Amino acid sequence: MVEDRPVFALAWVTCEGEPLTPMGEGGRILFVEHPQRGWEIPGGHLEENEKPEDALLRELLEETGTVGELVSWNKTYYPKGWVGHVIIPPTEKTSWKVNDDKVAEVKWWEQTPSVIEWTVEEFEDLANYFSRLSKKSQG
Structure with a gap:
């Protein structure tokens, strides 16, 4: 059962007009380098009474200085996020x-860059998920 409210939200960030493809197949994904944890995708914990979308976009702005548009969610990959x-x-x-x-x-x-606390497989799985979802919505 999927929670109505996650503990954390992460952003799989792509650039408008660029292909959304599995890692290494032409598209680009935005990563942030944490001083101790190494490369990871932007995100963080929800604040009290904060909606997941608001937390996601807040963390994106804080960690990358960019503003974006939420297109879709993967609510099942992480048990709490x-x-x-x-x-x-x-x-x-x-x-x-x-x-x-x-x-x-x-x-x-x-x-996928060299990662410390995450695994390459996590990012490949997410890339494949969003790539498949994008292809379904286009045709």
Whole structure:
């Protein structure tokens, strides 16, 4: 049974107009580098009485400095968390810094970067999930 309210929300961020494909097949995903945890996708815990979408977009802004649009949710991959596919406007930037002591760098990746606390399989599974969902909605 899926919870009505997750504990945390993560953002699977793609750029408008770019292909949404499995990792290594042409699309790019936005990652943030946490000083201790290494590369991960943006996200964090919901605050008291905060809606999942609001938490997701707040964390995206705090950790990347970008604003996006939530397209869909994967509410089943993590037992206590939801992963939202977010599309942001096109950008020429490939990496940048933000004013957040929990983020060393923000960077677009075509393949899963070296990870410390996460697994490559997690990101590949999520990439495949959102890619399949996108293909279904297009045709």
